[in-house]
Amino acid sequence: MKKSLLSVLITGLFSLPVMAFEPFTVKDIRVEGIQRTEAGTVFSYLPVKVGDTLNDDKAAQSIKSLFATGFFKDVRIEVEKDVMVVVVQERPAIANLNFVGLKEFDKDVILKALKETGIAEGRIFDRSLLDKAEQELKRQYLSRGKYSATITTTVTPLERNRVGINFNIEEGDAAKIKQINIVGAKAFSEKELLSRFELTTPGLLTWYTKNDQYSRQKLSGDLEKLKSFYLDQGYLEFNVESTQVSISPDKRDVYITVGITEGERYKVSSVKLAGDFNIPESELKKLVQVRAGDVFSRERLNASTKAISDRLGQEGYAFANVNAAPEIDKEKHLVAFTVFVDPGKRVYVRRVNVTGNTKTRDEVVRREIRQMEGGWYDADKVANSRQRIDRLGFFSEVTVETPPVPGTSDQLDVNLNVVEKPTGNLMLGVGTSSTDKFILSGSISQNNFLGSGNNVSIQVNSAKSYRTYAFSYTNPYFTPDGVSQGFDIYQRTVNTQNLAVAYYKSVSTGAGIRLGFPIGEKESISVGLAVDSTSISVDQTSPTRYQNYVRDYGETNLSLPVTVNWVSDGKDSYFFPTRGTYQKAGIEVAIPGGDLTYYKANYQLQHYIPLSKRFTLMLNGEVGYGNGIGNMDLPFFKNYFAGGITSVRGYKTSSLGRVEPDPVTGTEYRVGGNRRIVANTELLWGMPGMESAARIGLFFDAGQVYASGETLDLGQLRYSTGISAAWLSPVGPLKFSIGFPLNKKETDKTESFQFQLGTVF
Template sequence: MKRKLLSGLVAALFAVALPAAAFDPFVIKDIRVEGIQRTEAGTIFNYLPVKVGDRFTEEQASESIRALFATGFFKDVRIETDGGVLVVVVDERPAIAQITFDGVKEFDKEALKKGLREVGLAESRIFDRALLEQAEQELKRQYLSRGLYAAQITTTTTPLERNRVAVNFKVVEGDVAKIRQIKIVGAKAFKEKELIDLFQLTTPTWFTWYSKNDQYSKQKLSADLESLRSFYLNQGYLDFNVDATQVSITPDKKDIYITINLSEGEKYTVSGVRLTGDLILPEAEYAKLVTIRPGEVFSRERLTETNKAITDRLGNEGYAFANVNAAPELDKEKRTVAFTIFVDPGRRVYVRRINVGGNTKTRDEVVRREMRQLEGAWYDGEKINRSRTRIERLGYFDEVNVETPAVTGTTDQVDLNFTVKERPTGNLTLGAGFSSSENLVLSASIAQQNLFGSGNSASLQVNTSSTNRTIALSFTNPYYTPDGLSLGWDIYQRNIDPTSTTIAPYKTSSVGGGVRVGVPIAEDDSISFGLAVDQTTITTFSGDPDYGDSPQQYYDFCDEYGNRAKCTVSSLVGTVGWARDKRDSFLYPRAGTYQRFAVEAALPVGDLRYGKLSYQHQHWIPIGTRDYALMLNGEVGWAHGYGGRTLPFYKNFFVGGIGSVRGFEQSSLGPTITQTDGSVDSLGGNRKLVGNAEFYFPIPGTGKERAFRMSAFLDGGQVWGQDEKFSLSDLRYSTGLAFSWSSPIGPLKFSLGWPLKSEKGDKTQKFQFQLGSVF
């Protein structure tokens, strides 16, 4: 029997909404599917809106065709009749058998496949040419974002058996386009180089292979223009404007030229500042917060600081949504500007709930116990900022962000959301030093600051250098009690043989252990107590062909406890310490102070009788608005025996090398002894003075990347023996450059120092480095 055609091509269906060709309704006796290769007949039956036994009409025919096209499986669908049999004829779309990439080096191929899969273009999926073209355009956009403007992408589809296709992306990446010139037109008040130094984008430098800042980015250029605008506004140029920005690329798509046209305008001074609005605080409170003064050159930075200071002060009183705006009144003839600051405190709110996110390893309680803002209490901006600072000081997180969204349906409640970005807290550290006369000296330790996410710290030090063979295990619980009392313990076995260094020859073998307790006494202050037992065996040398002679004072010490060649002493050592930490960051400090005072004393129940005092004061001063900072550090130490006993010589202070006075060999400064072979060894001393001034600045070409820091330092220090007169004229000085990098393999530190003041016999050590690996 001849079939009757009910509808035609998909193009006709979607061009106009036409009904199927006229036919007489009938009852479906059977349904037959033709043209399928991969699709199961049952799948088509599931999508059809009719079944055997239904009365089939023109409307149902159109609806059936639309339903099958909507699946996306078919290029064409026809419905025919053969007597009482409904015949569905389909032309399937091909399936994607494989997706391959040729010439792709800039991106990970598996990551590209994953991205394509998310938009529906993946192996075993139905092939859609529109999606393929969309993917091609997106890949081109990604190459443009990497500066590869010459990249060429060609996509081909190869038919395979069983109605499948293979999709291939062929890429010719070309060379990365580099910024060859940045030109600023219209600048008169400032030098062009000074303005370009404000930019993150730059022409190629020795370090742009890492930062990629020599590759054009629209987002980076926008940020740089805003930096330029801020700079001018901070210098009083209220009429400053960027008139035009041109970005051009050479025909070979390799070089980019950026030209910025600007108008500086005139410089304005401040003629007056007044506050108005709902001033709920005493007027004297606001006066302290206003940093922009009449008669001064206008600075947007100071105006912003004033607005923020008022907002923060109101936030401390619970007004989380205070609105502070400054309205300018310009006098273009006199070139002055007056400001009226409108204050609207809004409603006072309290914190409903505190949420912590981003801590996949660290337990919630470790973060929450640092909170100073409490749930159910009035919103306090100072306590919230304090909470954030305390969380940052833990050292477990690279970033700590705080949001205060309003609670839906209320006018007096907010939630407090802390979002952290965790960093590796395990540390495998290697230390090394070079000199012209000594071999490479290595040391190692392994530590975990955040053990199993509990906030507890543990460390194992294994040192196998020729001078210090140590096995030491330490553990600290910083919150042994809920109010912050810490408890820790240490056990160690240590063999010290400094004969290969600048220190006078002797050997010690010690075993011991102790406990530590820390008690917070204020927000930034804590005191600590410790008690440890120690047994040390000292070996001295006399006429040894390898080691030479130990100093007479070493013999005298051992004579007090038996055999001058080898003696054993035991001691019970108590420690008391105080620390105050007001630095703004644990990892990258720029402002604040750190102080530490410690007392160590051998109690009169063992062999030894001595006391040691040490004090350190460190002050960070931010310079400018970028990552520039000046660090001033001072350390003093004093030690002495009591009860008729001498100070153990191995408890002396030593100065020199990395960590004290760079440019001199480790522990080489201070009193010395000359051996019979002419070599000079250090004895250390019972008094110590060290000072450091270090200016930190970003490495040129790294932009605002905080992982790289360079510094210029000035070090000074010395130790004095018990019988020596203290004199500042004995101080040794050095200067140099230091570099630190939080690299993917761990923290790296290098220093290159030159002595500024040295005496005959001083041992210098110009280059030192330290390498650590995090995990």
């Protein structure tokens, strides 16, 4: 009965606008009432064409089809002799969208969200869609914690059948988390558990992080962190029983209550391996981090299964399954694990495919690949290949897929997909630093010249203290086995007028050639030979020592420096490392044949230790030693200096070391030294919300330089502490530090705030 009534109603609805008529053959079709819609658009939706027979059913179908387009709010079918007349009334179009009181969101973001709901300029206006858009806008405000936000929409008719939509918004203040309670915690204090939450009550940085505003996604993540913490502490039966979120009547305060059940703490009774190993069981057992008698830790158990899987992957078992099955004794609170190992079939690589390199030559990418076609699959080699390609700097993204070959069980392909980025740079810059007040700089470089992987660059720097003009060329694969070759042409000027050392000016012009030899995946040795001509200028304010040097050796000296460097780079990131070790050892020797003969040896050790997901400890140590060869002393302009933002912060640049009075003028000046010691310890963490672009640090620095003949007394080290920051800003790299000297002497020159800023345009 109900179905028949509904059928009658539907038939009646679509038959109301249709005039009763006898069926006839349509000789023509005319459309009336359209303003924006083309007549051809109406014809395309009609189920009736010229020559068809029009009856009541087809007329009703025509009306239904035109209504379904959403273009019209009224449709009628009329008949004039043998002409079918379609009379329509168009829906208005949206002429503009205006927002009053919109502050929390960018207007473009809101327009994009509304467009997804069907509301946008130029589209047909639909009241139901407007209601949906209003709800979407309210949802956006709720996601920002603004529960008191009110939105009123006004639709204004305009000429030519258009409407303007105005959103009047009263945003109100964001509700803040007033309190978070954890009910049921016994083994750990509520304070310790809440320290693992991202959500928090208002604090020093919450104005920026917004972590004091409730978010369902953040709360879900925090509850998962809480569960992981308990499971890592042995509480296998831990469970979140309930979560309650309430808001105060004035919609300003949010209260969160989490109810938990801890259960009992479990220890591991035994760990066994079972299955087909294909690798000595004793070797796999060494990878298991869970031992009998230990408190159960899910993190260590997962790390164990992953280590076994990765080890099997090194032997070609790409599809190994490693799973730990628990046996729980609830009475004794013990758990035993059997780790089932199923290596599957050993597979080899059929093909290595490289895609996405439209500009870079295929060989440039392939020479970095360590997984060979036709060889057994090795997970380490595949991962190393991806890292080496990424370190080229030619690509913004490098992804690896290892799909099995269809129809086989022992083959797979390695698909490396790269997304190229511009590798040529034309930069003009203005910069400033605490040492040089104004810097003009520029460079033209192409790191991937003509897709060959070669580097070509021209560099200009007009700083008053350190001025540089240089041209460099490097071919990283001068030979097929990875020997690099390059050369440099340069002119470097040092003017100490603005530094904390005695005045002199040196202009060095030269050229050199370099060769690099890889001795490991992360290690290399480079050697270089250069010809350098250095001119020294002094004046009456320069120390007598400097003036005597110019008198004895002349204003211009030729040298033939030979350099040998060893580098081992195991850092996980170039800009903001979190783990790994970097080492560099080098020696520069000016060999006989030039006017100057000397040597300088340097060593640097840098180590990054991840303390947690947020904090990293950086340890850095540098030592340097130099001297003359034969009867010659180390030239004074080759001396070591320390102090400043790159060594011991809080002390003025190049200000450390012995202070000597000039025997003639009596003026005190810094002489530098032939030995240098610098040590830095820094606790680093990413700025919340900007971890990939900004980092903050608390540092402790130590360092000193010692002049020739001076006793190397560690009691003369200068110490400082303070806070540092580094930011890869849109206008260039920014570094600054606020340092506080800890054992300043009377002759020391200090500088608390030090910075470097480069602006690229």
